[in-house]
Ligand SMILES: [Zn+2]
């Protein structure tokens with residue numbers, strides 16, 4: 001979607017080299033031409049994306065029943081992934097997109113088992129945390145639970161319409177004031 005700047009391009013290249021290095025050692029990828037992945041262009045998603053952390057975009061007119069890495073136009077990753085804090089998760093996300101690049105379009109059971117074979121597969125659990133961190137960054141409101149103290153950072157007030165996921169209490173809005 002957005003064009004990466006010089007620093008992002010450098011970080012994306014580093015990440016790709018790391019992921020390919022790991023994939024070359026994974027028994028699951030023996031027999032696949034992993035080197036083809038290195039030709040895929042990497043880009044960044046728009047900064048305001050929260051739910052999508054990576055996307056594989058295909059060239060127009062490719063045969064959807066015979067997709068291969070050469071048919072990928074670009075793989076976009078969330079720009080906020082490109083910091084050391086999210087290094088493990090960003091590698092997991094790029095590996096996820098590389099599975100798509102080999103023609104597995106759906107998140108079916110064979111996709112999920114390949115995804116889970118990533119040596120840092122615990123990193124996948126960081127996805128929810130990453131979404132929350134993105135939300136917190138852009139939030140103007142906190143929906144607060146008066147019972148358990150949980151806070152849900154959001155862009156809009158809840159206006160009494162939401163309940164705590166943990167204890168089902170009606171959430172109370174608090175405006176976030178930024179001190180400058
Ligand atoms: Zn996917």
Ligand SMILES: [Zn+2]
Nearest residue numbers: 145148164167
């Ligand atoms: Zn609660």
